[in-house]
Amino acid sequence: MSTSCTCCGRNADSCKIVNCCVCGKSYKIECVDLTNAEARKIHQKSGLSWSCKNCAKIGSDINSLKAVIVALQEEIKVLKLSVSTVPPSTATSASLLQTEKVIQEVSERSKRKCNIIIYGRSELINKNKTEQSEADTVFVKDVLTALKIGDLGDLKPIRLGKYDPTKQDRRRPIKITLSSEEDVVSVLRASKSLKTTDPWKNIFISRDRTKMQNELYKSVRNELHERLSNGEQNLIIKYKDGIPNIVHSEN
Structure with a gap:
C-alpha cells in the first residue's frame, strides 16, 4: 500500500x-x-x-512558555504570601497583574525569537548614521562568511542604545533579524568558532534575550562562578528547552 x-x-x-x-x-x-x-x-x-518540523516548532513555543512560568514561580510564591494579607479586591488585582506579566513576557520573547545580537564591534569615528549602517552591513556579512553561513537574505543591522559622540571607543551592540529560528540556531552554533579566529576573537553573538531572560542567565552565571571558585571542575552553562542550566562538560 x-x-x-x-x-x-x-x-x-x-x-x-x-x-x-x-x-x-x-x-x-x-x-x-x-x-x-x-x-x-x-x-x-x-x-x-x-x-514534523511544524509541530516540533509548536512544541518549542510551549517549552518557551513553560520556561517563563518556571522563572516566575518564586515571584508568584511571594505574591501569594502578600495577597493573603490584603483585601479580596487587591488580591484580584495582584492575580491579574501577574497574568499580564506572563502574557507580556511570552509576547516579548516571540518578537525577539528571530533576532541575534552581535557584541564587540567598534563604531566608526566622525561618520553619519548611513555610513555607519553601511559599514555594519559589510561587517555582518563578513562574519557570516567566516562562519560559513550561506546567504541569509537582506540583513539590516541596527545599533542598540543611545549614540554618545563623547565616547572614543563606542561598541553599541548590533541587532540582526533573521528569517527564522532555524537560522538563529545555525549562527549561534557556528559562532563558537569565533574564539579561535584572530579577526573575530573580540566578537560575541547571542540571542536577543528579554530582561527576565538576562536576569535568569545572570543568576545561573553567578552560581557557576561560585561553584567553580569552590573547587568544582568542568562545569559549563548549557541551554535546554530555552532554560540555562549548569552541567558537566563532556571534555
Missing part, C-alpha cells in the same frame, strides 16, 4: 512513510532525514515517536 508524502507529493510504500505523532500527516523518510532503522522503530511503536 502506498501513501502520498505531504512534503513532496510523491507516493511511497508504507514502510518508507512516517506519520507525525501530533498532526498525523505523512512524510517520506527521505524528505525528513530519517533512516530505515528509525522508521522501523516508529512503525513498531517501540517507544520512538516522531513529529
Whole structure:
C-alpha cells in the first residue's frame, strides 16, 4: 500500500512513510532525514515517536512558555504570601497583574525569537548614521562568511542604545533579524568558532534575550562562578528547552 508524502507529493510504500505523532500527516523518510532503522522503530511503536518540523516548532513555543512560568514561580510564591494579607479586591488585582506579566513576557520573547545580537564591534569615528549602517552591513556579512553561513537574505543591522559622540571607543551592540529560528540556531552554533579566529576573537553573538531572560542567565552565571571558585571542575552553562542550566562538560 502506498501513501502520498505531504512534503513532496510523491507516493511511497508504507514502510518508507512516517506519520507525525501530533498532526498525523505523512512524510517520506527521505524528505525528513530519517533512516530505515528509525522508521522501523516508529512503525513498531517501540517507544520512538516522531513529529514534523511544524509541530516540533509548536512544541518549542510551549517549552518557551513553560520556561517563563518556571522563572516566575518564586515571584508568584511571594505574591501569594502578600495577597493573603490584603483585601479580596487587591488580591484580584495582584492575580491579574501577574497574568499580564506572563502574557507580556511570552509576547516579548516571540518578537525577539528571530533576532541575534552581535557584541564587540567598534563604531566608526566622525561618520553619519548611513555610513555607519553601511559599514555594519559589510561587517555582518563578513562574519557570516567566516562562519560559513550561506546567504541569509537582506540583513539590516541596527545599533542598540543611545549614540554618545563623547565616547572614543563606542561598541553599541548590533541587532540582526533573521528569517527564522532555524537560522538563529545555525549562527549561534557556528559562532563558537569565533574564539579561535584572530579577526573575530573580540566578537560575541547571542540571542536577543528579554530582561527576565538576562536576569535568569545572570543568576545561573553567578552560581557557576561560585561553584567553580569552590573547587568544582568542568562545569559549563548549557541551554535546554530555552532554560540555562549548569552541567558537566563532556571534555
